[in-house]
């Protein structure tokens with residue numbers, strides 16, 4: 001299902017009983033985040049929240065703030081227009097496995113696949129709702145904003161941008177979709193990198209060392225030419241999800257968004273640079289990074305690691321224009337001690353791309369990134385093991401695969417283990433390993449947010465082979481079977497169990 005604005009998505013959430021409206025005035029500084037955090041800790045991610053009267057320094061913003069809109073498995077499925085994320089994954093999987101047809105039935109099936117691809121390519125349009133209000137920074141007059149309600153011609157200071165945590169260096173845009181372009185190939189990238197507000201038309205942009213926009217940026221720094229950047233918020237939530245998806249460098253995330261929403265993304269040119277953004281976005285912030293300027297201090301920021309990331313040097317982004325819908329909703333998230341909204345976004349990503357993992361590693365049954373591992377710190381993988389040292393192959397393979405390079409600990413278990421049950425994985429890990437034999441230590445790139453690595457951006461890694469061992473893996477002893485009740489007895493006990501329980505309740 002395609003959403004033509006964030007408001008449409010929010011209304012759909014409300015119809016599904018997934019949204020709570022908050023009509024009281026709530027401060028964008030610390031208060032929205034405190035309420036959101038409490039909601040995010042509710043079972044299964046709680047509800048999405050719409051703050052209808054967010055305040056900035058005591059004045060009510062005309063733009064409501066939507067938080068936690070993607071913060072549950074059900075809401076993530078809604079972002080993908082499906083009843084479950086697995087459905088979207090199965091659809092992507094069938095696309096990946098498409099083969100030349102050998103008969104009429106297969107040709108028909110392939111035609112179905114081709115129909116799905118119809119929407120993938122973005123479509124250029126002349127204008128769109130994201131241009132209902134256009135504010136060019138060089139044309140700003142005086143007298144903006146008066147009384148208790150802000151007017152709708154915002155600079156960054158007028159937008160309901162959150163300060164989430166007490167020690168944050170200021171206000172941060174937390175769900176920004178950042179569009180950049182490779183100056184050599186003109187390939188477009190969409191990534192999500194937080195934006196720190198430093199003035200009415202100045203921000204920091206936190207694209208980390210190993211991310212695609214940082215690679216684009218390095219090319220502009222090498223040539224000394226201005227780097228155009230466009231940041232947008234809202235529109236179809238599939239855009240924000242696609243911006244976070246770990247697609248290979250060179251693959252345009254708008255293709256994924258088009259695939260998910262089953263409708264081509266309508267793209268419109270920016271007012272003050274040549275980049276294109278979705279015409280149905282809620283806000284667009286246009287501007288540039290000037291490689292001739294020194295990097296600036298960015299942070300500190302209460303991060304998804306559960307700790308503050310310290311001040312570091314990042315490029316300055318100069319805003320040249322802000323355009324928006326008249327009835328725009330400002331989407332935001334709050335990151336911090338897990339689980340938060342980003343856990344559900346990350347889990348959806350892993351599920352969606354499972355068919356791709358399985359194409360490279362057919363023995364993989366399932367992968368889980370438990371919330372405690374804040375994305376990459378901890379990865380559980382189950383495999384159908386058929387030969388010695390297959391678990392080690394999987395560890396090294398994953399460390400070499402895109403953003404899985406950030407994984408600090410990878411635990412490999414046998415096919416029958418439910419990797420989403422952390423207790424079961426720990427049981428197998430503790431019982432199935434001989435540390436000297438089954439632990440692999442190595443080095444590699446690390447998440448720059450990881451405060452435990454001695455240096456930023458690289459560190460050590462540990463792999464645990466918790467599968468049952470074969471003689472060729474240095475285990476000459478027989479491997480014992482795990483204890484399980486006989487299946488026929490279990491069926492009998494199942495029936496008896498209800499009867500016994502009923503009797504117990506009656507006795508109580």
Ligand SMILES: Cc1cc2nc3c(=O)[nH]c(=O)nc-3n(C[C@H](O)[C@H](O)[C@H](O)COP(=O)(O)O)c2cc1C
Nearest residue numbers: 191192193194206207208211212213244245246342
């Ligand atoms: C809520 C949220 C905030 C994020 N903030 C950042 C950030 O500030 N910097 C960064 O490099 N990655 C951040 N990420 C992760 C990237 O969006 C993610 O790695 C994405 O795949 C990067 O895209 P790229 O591979 O096209 O560079 C964030 C992810 C989420 C879900």
